[in-house]
Amino acid sequence: MIVKPESLPGDVRREADVVIIGSGAGGGPVAKELAESGHSVVVIEEGEHFSRQDFDFRAGDALTRLYRDAGQTVTLGLPVIVVPQGKTVGGTTTVNSGTCLRIPRHVLKRWHLEHGLKDISEDELNLLYAALEEYLFVKRADPEVAGVNNLLFLEHAGRLGYGGGFLPRNAKDCEGFGVCAYGCPSGAKQSVNVSFIPDAVAAGADVYTGCRAERILVRGGRAVGVCGRFTDPRTGKRTRRLEVRASVVVLAGGAVQTPSLLMHNRICLSSGQVGKNLSIHPCGATLALMPEVVGNPKGIPQSTYVDEFAPEGIMLEGVTVPPAVMAITLPWGGRRHAETMRDYPFIASYGSMISEHDSAGKVVAGPSARQPLTFYWLGREDLDRLKRSILLMAEIWFAAGARRVYTPIDGFKELSGIRDLKRLSRARLKRASIYGLSAYHPMGTCRMGSDPHTSVVKSTCETWEVENLFICDASVLPTSLGVNPQLTIMAMAARAAGFIDEKLESASLREETAGRLERMRARLRSEKESVARRLSGGPGSG
């Protein structure tokens, strides 16, 4: 069942086979697989549990309730980048666009060659992907509900000779309400909160919400449980305690929180890789003032893509935002802002995603485990590719008839036509000249590998250093994927669940064998004593 902090009469102390920290793309599949295999499973989730009726088309409220730190999580460095992360049952899957893409072949090859992960074969992954896609109803976005915005962009990209198509999404009977990132109000998006978690609960798992895991209990080099504290969602004050003793601990808090928890617990640090190797997908965005009503955000926000430039590390993906979010992206205030916002029905938008070449980031322990610090430096090459992606989007919007294109680049906030594009194309940007940059999909901070000196977890997702401690989230992905990672995180988690299941089975087999041996020993002991008594002629010797 799903347990809310207010329903608890006191502190909680309990046992389970597995305790999982986090209920997102990593924690959800592990919980479901193991609960359905008959293991007792406890999930600890820091955020609250919401149902579709709670999602009310107000983006501002959703940011405050469903996102970590009300969506104010940023990287420190140049430029400052906003990295929104979900904090609710289902994790970021509850607030993402639902795009489900498989790992690109060249990325898997790199994992094999550079990280020694040859035992993660393409065939095995494809089997996992296929099973997940079936479970999550993954299919290409329906053009009927793809939204005018996305269709317009795709059509005009095509006319310019840029290839693209409709994105595969985990949505069933989607009507395109346009607010995927603020909680799907119909339950069409098959995020973890409506798929894996309910199924895990149906199989007997317990999910404690509003509880932050603080300590991983380790005895004799083995993980044996987790301690956490519940938080009052209204006051933010810590209230009751939770202690779960378990045979296996699974960390699935995401690529920012997971390394922070390890650092604060001072475990798994010997490789020196915890918190390092952070990769994200920096994103550019353009707004375009069109001559006709576009009607955003109605339609699937991320329904189409243009992958013509994927070999350069640039993916263009649809994005539409409700008024409250568009309002904070416009580079003006006062009258200009109000007048531009009045044109909202005519404003189209599209986004770009960069897979990094020369940027670098890391997560370091902050003043508390709750507030880790994330540093990120956008490299020169990546900055140039970001600029190129913005130029490409602007070119496509102008081809579609845009009167003006708004960009996040200082000095080029408003482009009026091809001449401005040429001017921007010649400009050498400074890192500080891009404002309001956002990035998604933090990965790599507890990377997987075949060498315990350069990686944190084995290919099974078990940590090298602490037995029975598994990490099942984006932090184990050793490199940037270049595509939306939720399906790969789920696949890796489902794969890890198989190893955990084996481990628990062999542990229970070991326990069973040990019990049998103990019973045999006891029988032998009593027989020996009885023989000894007979030989000494004591009572009962007749």
Add this chain to the structure above:
Amino acid sequence: MTMREYFMRRLHRLVPVLIEQVEGMPPVDPDQVTAFAREFLQAGTPAFRLLFYAMMLALQALCLLTRGRSVYSLPPEDGDAFVRYLYSSRIAALGAIPTVLGIPIFMAHYNRDDVQVRLGFDVHGMRGEAAAREVKR
């Protein structure tokens, strides 16, 4: 008066400087904006809260320095010109002042149902449609 209360009162007076009333749009409601901003800042990081308060002080200091009067007492046209000046400044830090302050202010105003409906996003209709269309696995 707590520090938070002090800044919330200032924020209340700042709302009309950043959001200008234009024809055809519902009137700006500083009470609603302040209530939202209070919750948004409370749910956010201490770092952002501090940055936000620092930007309020910086805005006031700059206004006193460049316009010779408090930002809260600028007539609408002067307030608009001052905000425009900051946004268009070549010094990124100056542009950051209204950008940071605008985050909860703009978000609050455009989060309102009546404002969204006026912009063509029929949230009432959508809510009704979503309620009637529960998707089950």
